[in-house]
Amino acid sequence: MIEFLISGKLMSKFFSTNYWAVGFQSKLYDWLCPESYFESMRRVIAAMPDGKSLNLLDAGCGSGLLLQLLAERIRGGMVYTGLDILKAGVDQTLLRARKLGVANRVSCFQSDLRSPLVGQKFDVVVGHFSLYTLKSPDQRQEALANLKAVMEPEGLLILVNPSIDYDASSIVDESIRLIRDRHGMLVSLIKKFLIYPFTKAIGLRFIKKQLRHGEWKAYTREEFSTEIERAGIAVQHMEEVYAGSAFLAAGKLMHTP
Numbered sequence: 367m368i369e370f371l372i373s374g375k376l377m378s379k380f381f382s383t384n385y386w387a388v389g390f391q392s393k394l395y396d397w398l399c400p401e402s403y404f405e406s407m408r409r410v411i412a413a414m415p416d417g418k419s420l421n422l423l424d425a426g427c428g429s430g431l432l433l434q435l436l437a438e439r440i441r442g443g444m445v446y447t448g449l450d451i452l453k454a455g456v457d458q459t460l461l462r463a464r465k466l467g468v469a470n471r472v473s474c475f476q477s478d479l480r481s482p483l484v485g486q487k488f489d490v491v492v493g494h495f496s497l498y499t500l501k502s503p504d505q506r507q508e509a510l511a512n513l514k515a516v517m518e519p520e521g522l523l524i525l526v527n528p529s530i531d532y533d534a535s536s537i538v539d540e541s542i543r544l545i546r547d548r549h550g551m552l553v554s555l556i557k558k559f560l561i562y563p564f565t566k567a568i569g570l571r572f573i574k575k576q577l578r579h580g581e582w583k584a585y586t587r588e589e590f591s592t593e594i595e596r597a598g599i600a601v602q603h604m605e606e607v608y609a610g611s612a613f614l615a616a617g618k619l620m621h622t623p
C-alpha cells in the first residue's frame with residue numbers, strides 16, 4: 367500500500383520537493399533511520415582526530431543526528447556548527463542541542479552549500495550524505511571549494527556518499543543484525559517487522575530511485591576519490607560503510623610545494 371502510494375506520480379513529485387523537510391518536521395526521518403546509518407556516522411566519528419576542543423562543521427546537517435552521537439564530545443569541549451539549506455533541519459538540530467543540554471557549544475544556520483561560507487575555520491568538516499544531493503559535478507565542485515575554504519590548514523574533510531551498489535535490503539539486513547547484537551532479539555524483531563518495512567518503503571527505495579534516475583549522485587570508489595582530489599583535497603582514507611551502500615572518504619588540503 368505504502369509503496370503503491372509513493373509510486374504514484376503526484377506523491378512522487380511531492381516527495382521529490384518536500385522529502386527532507388517533511389521527514390525532519392514530522393521526525394519520521396529520525397524514527398525510520400536504520401541502525402546501519404548510525405553506524406556510518408560512528409565511522410565518521412572514528413575517523414576524526416582526538417582532541418577535546420575540535421571545531422567541527424556538519425555541512426548539510428539535516429535534523430542533527432550526528433550531533434546526537436557527538437553529544438559526549440561536545441560536553442567535553444568540542445564546538446559544533448551545523449548548516450543546512452532547510453529551516454526544518456536547522457530548527458530540529460537546535461532543538462536537539464537544547465534537549466541534550468549542549469546548546470551553549472552548538473550553533474546552526476540556514477545556508478546553501480553552493481554559497482561561500484564566511485567567518486571561522488574548522489578542524490573537521492563533515493558532509494554525511496549531503497553532497498550527493500547536488501545534481502551536477504559543477505555544483506558539487508562549488509560546494510567542495512566552499513568547504514575547503516573553511517578548513518584549517520591541517521583540517522580534515524570527511525565525506526560520506528552513496529555508492530553505485532546502494533541496496534535497501536543489505537542496509538536493512540545489516541541494521542537488524544546490529545540491533546540484535548546491541549539490544550537483543552526482541553528489539554530487533556520490533557525493528558524488523560514494525561519499523562524497517564516503512565524505512566524501506568518510504569526512505570531507502572525512494573533514495574535508490576533518485577540515484578538510479580541520476581537525480582542524486584551514486585559513486586564508484588574511483589569517481590568519489592577523483593571528485594575530491596579535483597577540489598584540491600588529498601584523499602588519505604576511504605572505506606565502505608552503510609552495508610556496502612556508501613563510501614566514507616577522509617582527506618586533507620593538498621599542499622602545493
Ligand SMILES: C[S@@+](CC[C@H](N)C(=O)[O-])C[C@H]1O[C@@H](n2cnc3c(N)ncnc32)[C@H](O)[C@@H]1O
Binds near residue numbers: 426428430432496
Ligand atoms: C540525506 S540528508 C543527510 C542529513 C544529515 N547529514 C544526516 O546524515 O542525517 C541530506 C541533507 O543535505 C541537505 N542539503 C541538500 N542540498 C543542500 C545544499 N545545497 N545546501 C545545504 N544543505 C543541503 C538537505 O537539506 C538534507 O538535510
